[in-house]
Amino acid sequence: MSRHGIPHNSWTSLSIRTGSLLYLAVMVILPLVALGVQAAEPGPWAFWNEFTNPFAWHALKLTFTTALAMVAINAITGTATAWVLVRYDFPGKGFMNALIDLPFAVPTVVTGIMLVALYGPTSTLGAIMGQSGFAVIYQVPGIILALLFVTYPFVIRSVQPVLYEMDRAEEEAAATLGADDWTIFWRVTLPTLWPAIVTGSALSFSRALGEFGSVVMVAGNRPLATKTGPMYIFGEIESGNRHGAMVVSVVLLTCSLGILIVLNRLQRRGDESHGR
Amino acid sequence: MTQVLLSGCGSSGPTPSGADTLTIGAYSVVREALHDGILPAFRAQWKARTGREVRFEESYNASGAQARAIRSGFDADIAILSLEGDMTLLVKQGLVKESWDKGPNRGMVTRSLVVIGVRDGNPKAIVDWSDLAREGVAVLYPDPKSSGGARWNINAIYGSGLLAAQGDRAAGLAQLASVQKNVVNMDASGRQSMATFDRGTGDAVVTYENELLLQRKLGRGAAPYVVPNSTLLIESPAALVEASIERHRNRQLAEAFLEFLTSNEGQEVLVKYGFRPLDPSIDNPARPPLPTGLFTMKDLGGWPKIKKDVYDAGGIWDSLFIGSQVTNRGK
Numbered sequence: 001m002s003r004h005g006i007p008h009n010s011w012t013s014l015s016i017r018t019g020s021l022l023y024l025a026v027m028v029i030l031p032l033v034a035l036g037v038q039a040a041e042p043g044p045w046a047f048w049n050e051f052t053n054p055f056a057w058h059a060l061k062l063t064f065t066t067a068l069a070m071v072a073i074n075a076i077t078g079t080a081t082a083w084v085l086v087r088y089d090f091p092g093k094g095f096m097n098a099l100i101d102l103p104f105a106v107p108t109v110v111t112g113i114m115l116v117a118l119y120g121p122t123s124t125l126g127a128i129m130g131q132s133g134f135a136v137i138y139q140v141p142g143i144i145l146a147l148l149f150v151t152y153p154f155v156i157r158s159v160q161p162v163l164y165e166m167d168r169a170e171e172e173a174a175a176t177l178g179a180d181d182w183t184i185f186w187r188v189t190l191p192t193l194w195p196a197i198v199t200g201s202a203l204s205f206s207r208a209l210g211e212f213g214s215v216v217m218v219a220g221n222r223p224l225a226t227k228t229g230p231m232y233i234f235g236e237i238e239s240g241n242r243h244g245a246m247v248v249s250v251v252l253l254t255c256s257l258g259i260l261i262v263l264n265r266l267q268r269r270g271d272e273s274h275g276r
Numbered sequence: 277m278t279q280v281l282l283s284g285c286g287s288s289g290p291t292p293s294g295a296d297t298l299t300i301g302a303y304s305v306v307r308e309a310l311h312d313g314i315l316p317a318f319r320a321q322w323k324a325r326t327g328r329e330v331r332f333e334e335s336y337n338a339s340g341a342q343a344r345a346i347r348s349g350f351d352a353d354i355a356i357l358s359l360e361g362d363m364t365l366l367v368k369q370g371l372v373k374e375s376w377d378k379g380p381n382r383g384m385v386t387r388s389l390v391v392i393g394v395r396d397g398n399p400k401a402i403v404d405w406s407d408l409a410r411e412g413v414a415v416l417y418p419d420p421k422s423s424g425g426a427r428w429n430i431n432a433i434y435g436s437g438l439l440a441a442q443g444d445r446a447a448g449l450a451q452l453a454s455v456q457k458n459v460v461n462m463d464a465s466g467r468q469s470m471a472t473f474d475r476g477t478g479d480a481v482v483t484y485e486n487e488l489l490l491q492r493k494l495g496r497g498a499a500p501y502v503v504p505n506s507t508l509l510i511e512s513p514a515a516l517v518e519a520s521i522e523r524h525r526n527r528q529l530a531e532a533f534l535e536f537l538t539s540n541e542g543q544e545v546l547v548k549y550g551f552r553p554l555d556p557s558i559d560n561p562a563r564p565p566l567p568t569g570l571f572t573m574k575d576l577g578g579w580p581k582i583k584k585d586v587y588d589a590g591g592i593w594d595s596l597f598i599g600s601q602v603t604n605r606g607k
Contacts, residue, residue: 220461238338238424
């Protein structure tokens with residue numbers, strides 16, 4: 001029972017394990033099971049009907065595509081930001097580092113209002129963009145923008161510690177052997193960072209699937225155009241179609257869970273191949 | 277079942293302080309009129325009549341959410357809701373008497389009109405629903421899926437098209453579709469829609485007259501609006517929640533309050549907050565008279581029919597978008 005030389009009372013160990021499993025069950029598993037049961041109750045045919053309803057289908061598709069677009073951008077910009085914070089020294093670095101987490105502290109509705117004020121049709125920038133056919137607010141790009149803001153810290157915060165701890169001897173060895181900067185990054189640095197980038201991306205993706213407060217302010221919420229899954233769920237609950245809302249929730253959650261499991265596997269494989 | 281739930285929470289009987297307590301569950305739009313106007317006025321009247329103090333417990337929420345809260349055990353003595361259908365929900369649960377709508381006002385306590393809020397000076401020269409369909413006019417109204425109260429707005433646009441064509445649903449649909457194509461943003465509630473308009477988005481907002489007049493009263497600008505000649509009279513109900521009254525033993529107080537709401541004194545307070553009175557003769561003479569083409573939900577066949585025709589799955593509301601998707605594909 002005692003691992004790593006830490007003495008364990010087997011009774012304490014058992015109760016801690018039972019306790020944390022129970023806590024997980026009560027906090028996460030129980031509500032999810034209740035949701036699943038209620039969604040499944042009217043039968044597979046009813047479930048299928050709600051799932052293939054064009055409004056539900058479009059909302060789900062929009063939620064996934066915008067979340068994927070956000071992840072693609074975040075994976076690159078987040079890694080670059082972490083890189084800058086770890087590898088460079090410049091005045092105000094500490095302040096910049098502190099700013100990174102701020103998007104978590106801003107109420108999402110405020111995020112939405114702020115984005116509308118900045119890029120909305122009444123702002124100078126938004127008016128210019130609108131006239132040139134690149135309207136952001138009340139269009140799909142606005143949704144991606146809101147998601148980028150609310151998930152901003154995830155990739156940075158998972159890549160940053162890995163970069164800090166990274167042994168630079170490998171990079172130096174590659175440089176000595178004549179590799180250029182780009183090759184070093186691509187062949188030496190990135191493979192080490194990869195699992196961290198995947199973790200950060202997975203977290204931001206899951207977070208994005210359920211995002212409501214900011215998206216509802218910027219999306220425009222037009223059915224079959226800019227209405228996302230969470231807004232669809234809210235509308236169906238308010239108009240008395242609880243089952244339709246639950247079906248869409250279950251689909252969102254299942255996909256989210258599936259992606260987390262797959263990424264978890266990928267990450268573990270990455271860890272193993274790097275001897276971690 | 278509900279009875280068991282209800283008896284399981286909260287205390288019963290008069291409060292120990294000796295004051296009479298009345299719990300009100302209302303829809304959000306009446307908040308200011310109730311909290312700042314009706315409640316103080318009724319408190320004074322009750323004090324003069326009985327010598328006793330009234331303590332109010334107030335809850336404001338979207339009409340549907342409020343009805344669901346009361347159904348699940350929120351012990352409001354009085355339910356003031358936006359939609360008749362939300363009251364029907366409480367009747368079905370046995371919380372409100374089936375005869376709630378049999379009185380002289382059919383259970384209705386607040387009235388308003390569906391109007392079009394415009395920008396200062398009405399730069400887009402909007403006077404009627406057809407102007408909302410013009411190219412380059414950006415329109416706002418809330419999503420009728422997430423906001424029950426938004427259905428008043430949709431019904432007004434749909435209904436004016438419907439009635440102009442002697443009840444031809446296709447004409448109603450066409451009118452609604454022509455406006456919907458100019459809608460830039462659909463907020464989750466009427467208040468949010470108003471806020472979006474205030475922040476500068478859109479040329480026109482379809483909303484209730486009292487919401488715009490409240491903006492003026494609160495000093496948030498001139499809030500200019502136009503009353504389309506053919507528009508819908510909004511009539512919202514209030515009723516006693518029998519189960520709560522039995523438990524709180526405050527029937528006399530609750531009945532007096534409901535009576536006050538429909539009395540001229542109560543209605544005059546509501547007029548100050550922008551509502552139209554039940555009795556047109558006490559209306560504020562300074563504001564636009566009721567339009568000649570005013571219609572009611574009864575003229576449209578009643579709420580159950582409209583719910584089925586317009587809002588149920590596969591109804592007119594859904595077909596607006598399925599239709600537009602088909603044309604988009606064809607392009």
